[in-house]
Amino acid sequence: xxxxxxxxxxxxxxxAIVQINCTYQTSGFNGLFWxxxxxxxxxxxxxxxxxxxxxxxxxxxxxxxRSKGYSYLLLKELQMKDSASYLCAVMDSNYQLIWxxxxxxxxxx
Amino acid sequence: xxGITQAPTSQILAAGRRMTxxxxxxxxxxxxxxxxxxxxxxxRLIHYSNTAGTTGKGEVPDGYSVSRANTDDFPLTLASxxxxxxxxxxxxxxxxxxxxxxxYFGPGTRLTVL
Numbered sequence: 001x002x003x004x005x006x007x008x009x010x011x012x013x014x015x016a017i018v019q020i021n022c023t024y025q026t027s028g029f030n031g032l033f034w035x036x037x038x039x040x041x042x043x044x045x046x047x048x049x050x051x052x053x054x055x056x057x058x059x060x061x062x063x064x065x066r067s068k069g070y071s072y073l074l075l076k077e078l079q080m081k082d083s084a085s086y087l088c089a090v091m092d093s094n095y096q097l098i099w100x101x102x103x104x105x106x107x108x109x
Numbered sequence: 110x111x112g113i114t115q116a117p118t119s120q121i122l123a124a125g126r127r128m129t130x131x132x133x134x135x136x137x138x139x140x141x142x143x144x145x146x147x148x149x150x151x152x153r154l155i156h157y158s159n160t161a162g163t164t165g166k167g168e169v170p171d172g173y174s175v176s177r178a179n180t181d182d183f184p185l186t187l188a189s190x191x192x193x194x195x196x197x198x199x200x201x202x203x204x205x206x207x208x209x210x211x212x213y214f215g216p217g218t219r220l221t222v223l
Contacts, residue, residue: 004151031209042199042214043152050209087151091209096167099151 002026004100006088011106012078020073020086020103028093034062034073035087037102043087046073075105083107112136113215115200121221122190130185130218132200139205141183142212143167143175145196152199158183159205190222 003025012018024032031050035043049055049064049071061074073086085102092098113134122128134141139160144152154167158177172194174186183202187194198218203210 033211042216045211045213048209048211089152095209096154096157097152097212099153101149101151 002098006100006103009104014109016078017076022071022088024069024090026090026092030091032071033089037085078107080107115215115218119219128187132183133181134202138202140203142201143185144199147196192222195222
């Protein structure tokens with residue numbers, strides 16, 4: 001079956017760096033997405049990786065290793081507003097998104 | 110403001126009742142999707158539409174139906190609601206020009222079936 005694994009919850013300190021990991025096993029691969037979802041709100045797009053390597057976008061970076069079925073989202077200079085759930089999703093061979101359950105990130109002052 | 114709207118925001122429904130969740134986008138996106146989100150689980154695709162006039166089944170289609178009469182609207186109907194359909198429902202859309210287009214989400218409908 002298809003499976004996306006990410007930690008359920010992480011805690012970090014304001015101003016620090018945190019890395020959220022995602023491992024996947026899917027039927028085919030057409031890219032990996034990261035979304036942010038604040039409590040009670042809709043998911044919003046953060047990043048897309050289809051080739052191996054690091055994509056940097058401001059304070060957020062996303063890394064992909066297709067051979068390892070692995071990605072991470074790196075958040076730098078954490079702010080209180082970064083408290084949210086971070087969703088990893090892989091697009092399979094049918095171009096359908098398979099979603100992880102999300103990682104709830106708690107930022108402490 | 111461009112984007113996706115969903116209605117209602119929340120609803121409490123008696124089991125056995127029929128319910129239609131509405132979704133409208135004004136971005137002229139070709140593809141639209143319905144997901145449900147349950148605690149501890151990832152978003153699960155219910156139905157999708159790659160273009161107006163076509164629909165397809167996702168991972169969890171049973172008990173739900175959709176239609177896509179035009180580009181903007183993609184309603185989701187529960188013919189006879191059951192308590193297991195209690196969930197948060199998100200509608201999403203993407204340009205549909207390529208299969209890997211980013212999906213943009215509406216604000217969600219919180220549905221409780223008693």
